[in-house]
Amino acid sequence: MNETHETSNLPDAPGQDINLHECVDDLATIDQMLDRYFTPERLDRQWEQIVEIARGYGTGQSGGDNTSGPALLGEEAPGSLNTSHPGALGESRPLLALVTPLAGTVLAAGAVFPRRAGFSLAQSRYVSRIADRVVEGWGSLTVPGGDLRMMSDGDREETRAVVAEWRELLGACPAGVFGAEGSAMVVGTVAALAEALIADRDEHAALNLVHAVSPHLAFLGHRHPAGFEVRRAGAGALSELGLYRQAKTRLRELSEDEQRVFGSADPRTALLPLWALVGQGRLAEAHDGFRSLEDRLTRSPGADTLLLHVQCRHSWLLGRLGRLVESVNNYARVIVSRTNELGEDHADTLDARHSQQKILVMDGQGAQALSFLQALADDRARVLGDRHPDTLETLKYLHLAHVQAEPGDDRVVARAIRELVEIDRIQRERHGQGHPMLQDTAASLCKLFRGEPISRLRHVPIADEEQSQTIPFVAP
Structure with a gap:
């Protein structure tokens, strides 16, 4: 022959x-x-076409479907590869013949990440290698306790670099390349990482991760339970950036899907729209919702940590409503509970201490908060680092408290201006224009520069919170 x-x-x-x-x-x-x-030159020419086929015939199937699209069987189909030019894959050879079987890869804690897609996916050699690197990088994505804030500065920056590299690799993988089970694991990992980044005040990095995993989320389907966590994280990041309308729209859709799947919405999903209402200044409406959610969680076994989180945010709302004594007392109970449960140096305990004293400064009671803020600034610098966003926020309100405690002292005002200018510079560099913390710093600086009394500090509205804009995904 x-x-x-x-x-x-x-x-x-x-x-x-x-x-x-x-x-x-x-x-x-x-x-x-x-x-x-499969040289880099050849792969560069064929990459976009291969991805298009993978998406066209992969995402069109339900997760785990083993049906192949016509292009995978060597049949002509719209968007199939043109194999007539030099260096193509072959005029009559099916793309499936080029797929190499993929073995499972052992992950942490004995878990096995399924690498074999649930349907026959045309993969270039390049796609396969990228997928391998995504799986290999899985073990490097460990965040002790799920909290970046509790890591050293060096470890935190190293973890951010690893996450950013992993995100780029994930973004290069077509939807479905990991199969249904593998895609669910990837989506779950992104959700946990995004939550850790949000807690560390890096909402843009969290949104970049959510954006990178969105094709894999779409492959699973918007009602897949694994996707609920990452959808909530994305909405939470938008809310923290002051984009409340976008956040509430996504949360409403998520709540409806959770009710269809589980019969009720997750209480974490219920909390975020209430916090958005606080940001929008709709305080009375938010207050009713917080009371209802607290009652629900009080009756729910095993919800102590989330209940403390809700009570902490409700305490802030009470201060905004002018119920200062009630707010400070409620914060005191949260601080005691978090100290007993998490420890006095845990970032959440420090956060509650900061909010308690910040609400006093906003009410003009800086003299009362002064010693507490000084101690907290030292504790945050020791635990989180002296340039961490949370540490800088405490330093900012410490200097504002000094100005309130010693009104008319030009030296105190001049020092506060110097410190807030430096904080403003760091925040602009780290968070970008328009971040809520930066806007708060800028508003306080304006009052100091103008010589206006800061006996009380009003809530600074987010300038673009009423615009139906889409926030850009900015790579860190």
Whole structure:
């Protein structure tokens, strides 16, 4: 029998060719041939086409469906690869013939990440390698206790760099490449990382992660339970950035899907719209919702941590409503509970201490808060680092408290201006224009520069919170 001898001239080895139909039993030789054939130049030309086919015939199937699209069977289909040009995959060869079986990869705690897609997916050699790197990088995405704030400055920055690299790799993987189970695990990992980034005041990085995983979320379907966590994290990031309308729209859709799947909305999903109402200044409406949610969580076993979180935010709302004594007392109970449960140096305990004293400064009671803020600034610098966003926020309100405690002292005002200008610079560099913390700093600086009394500090509204804009995904 005469076998057709199809060859390919290699760009990196002129005059040398390989037989694409040669029968070879040695797996190492096959791998070597594929490495020589799938050169970066060839992959660059074919990458976009391959991804388009993968998405067109992958995401159209339900998760776990083993049905192949016509392009995978070598049939003509709209958007299929043009194989007539030099260096193509072969005029009549099915793309499926180029797929290499993928073995499972063992992850942390004995979990196995399923690498074999639930449907026949045309993968270039490049896509397969990127997917391998996503799985290999899984073990590097550990955040002790799920809290970036409790890491050292060096470890925190190293983790951020690893997460950013992993996000780029994930964004290069077509939807469905991990299969249904693997995609659910990827989505769950992104949700946990996004929550950790939000707690560490890096909402843009969290949104970038959510954006990168969105094709894999779409592959699972918007009602897949694994997707609820990452959808909530994305909405939470938008809310923290002051984009309340976008956040509430997403949360309303999420709540409806949770009710369809579970029969009721997750209390964490119920909390976020209430916090958005506080940000919008709709305080009475938010107060009713917080009371109802607290009652629900009080009756729910095992909800102590979330209940403390709700009580902490409700305490802030009470201060905004002018119920200062009630707010401070409620914060005191939260601080005691968090100290007993988490420890006095835990970031959440420090956060409650900050909010309690901040509400006093906003009410003009800086002299009363002064010693507490000084102690807290020292504790936050020791635990979180002296340039952490939370530490800078405490320093800001410490200097504002000094101005309130010593009105008319030009030296105190001048020092506060110097410190807030430096905080403003760091926040602009780290968070970008328009971040709520930066707007709060800028508003306080304006009062100081103008010589206006700061006996009381009003809530600073987010300038674009009523605009139906889409926040850009800005790479850190």
